[in-house]
Amino acid sequence: MTAPKPLALSKEELQAFLDEVFPQVREDFVVEALEPMAIEMRLPVREKHLRPGGTVSGPAMFALCDVAVYAVLLAMIGKKALAVTTNCSLDFMRKPQAGKDLIAKCELLKLGRVLAIGDVRLYSQGDERPVARATMTYSIPPK
Numbered sequence: 611m612t613a614p615k616p617l618a619l620s621k622e623e624l625q626a627f628l629d630e631v632f633p634q635v636r637e638d639f640v641v642e643a644l645e646p647m648a649i650e651m652r653l654p655v656r657e658k659h660l661r662p663g664g665t666v667s668g669p670a671m672f673a674l675c676d677v678a679v680y681a682v683l684l685a686m687i688g689k690k691a692l693a694v695t696t697n698c699s700l701d702f703m704r705k706p707q708a709g710k711d712l713i714a715k716c717e718l719l720k721l722g723r724v725l726a727i728g729d730v731r732l733y734s735q736g737d738e739r740p741v742a743r744a745t746m747t748y749s750i751p752p753k
Contacts, residue, residue, distance in 0.1 A: 615646060615647075615686060615721070616646060617644065617645075617646055617685050617686065618684075618685060618686055618687055618688040619684060619685045619688060619689070620644075621641050621643070621644040621685075624641055624644060624681060624684060624685045625640070625641045627684065627689055627691075628641075628677075628681060628684075631691045632677075635673075635677070637654070638653060638654070638659075638673070639651055639652070639653060639673075639674065639677045639678075639681075640652040640653075640654065641681060642713070644682070644685055646686070647682065647686065647717060647718040647721065648682065648715075648716065648717045648718070649678055649681055649682040649685065649714075649716050650713065650714065650715050650716070651674065651677065651678045651681060651713070651714045651716070652711050652712070652713055652714075652735075653666075653670065653673075653674045653711060653712040653713075653714070654711050655670075655706075655709070655710065655711050655712060664708050665705050665706055665708065666706040666712060668700075668702065670712075671700070671702070671706075671712065671732055671741070671742050672698070672700055672744075674712055674714045674730075674732060675698070675700060675714060675716075675730040675732065675742070675744040675746060676695055676698070676746060677714075678714040678716035678728070678730050679695075679716055679718075679726070679728035679730060679746040679748060680693060680695075680748065681716075682716050682717075682718055682728065683718065683721070683726050683728070683748050683750070686718065686721055686726075687721075687750060690750065690751055692751045693726075693748050693749065693750050693751060694748065694749050695746060695747070695748055695749075696725070696747045696748065696749045697746065697747040698744060698745070698746045698747075699744065699745045699746075700742060700743075700744040701742060701743045701744070702741070702742050703739075703740055703741055703742055703743065704739065704740075704741050705741070706732075706734045706741045707734035707735075707736075707737060710734040710735040710736065710737070711734075711735040712732055712733070712734065712735070712741070713732065713733045713734075713735055714730050714731070714732055715730070715731050715733070716728055716729065716730040716731075717729050722750075723750065724749065724750055724752075725747060725748065725749060725750065726747070726748045726750060727745065727746070727747050727748075728745070728746050728747075728748070729743075729744075729745055730743065730744045730745075730746065731743050732744075
C-alpha cells in the first residue's frame with residue numbers, strides 16, 4: 611500500500627483560501643482537523659440554517675458536505691478554486707440535535723487527475739450517530 615500524497619495546503623492556508631474565495635460563507639464553515647485525504651469541518655449552526663420545526667435544513671447539510679469535499683480536495687491539489695461538484699448522493703438518516711453544531715468527517719476515496727470522490731458523514735456535535743451520509747464527485751480543472 612502506498613502512502614497518500616502530502617498536503618499541498620496546511621490547515622491555516624486552506625482556511626485562509628476558503629475565506630478568500632468564499633467570503634459570503636466565511637462564518638459558516640470551519641476547518642477543525644486536516645490530514646492527507648481527510649478533513650473534519652464544523653458548521654456552527656445559526657438561525658439561518660434552521661427550517662420550520664427547529665432542525666437543520668437539508669440545504670445547510672448539503673452545503674457542509676459539499677464544502678468538506680471541496681476543502682479536502684484543495685488541501686491535496688492546491689489553490690484551484692474552479693474545482694466543481696459533478697455528482698452527489700445524500701442520505702438523510704436522522705434529525706440533527708437541536709442547538710448543536712454539525713460536524714462533517716470527510717475522506718477522499720479517490721484522487722485522480724480529473725475526478726475526485728469523497729465520502730462524508732455528518733454528526734451532531736457530541737453524538738456518535740451519523741445524521742447524514744454523502745458521496746460526492748468533483749471535477750478537477752486541468753493544470
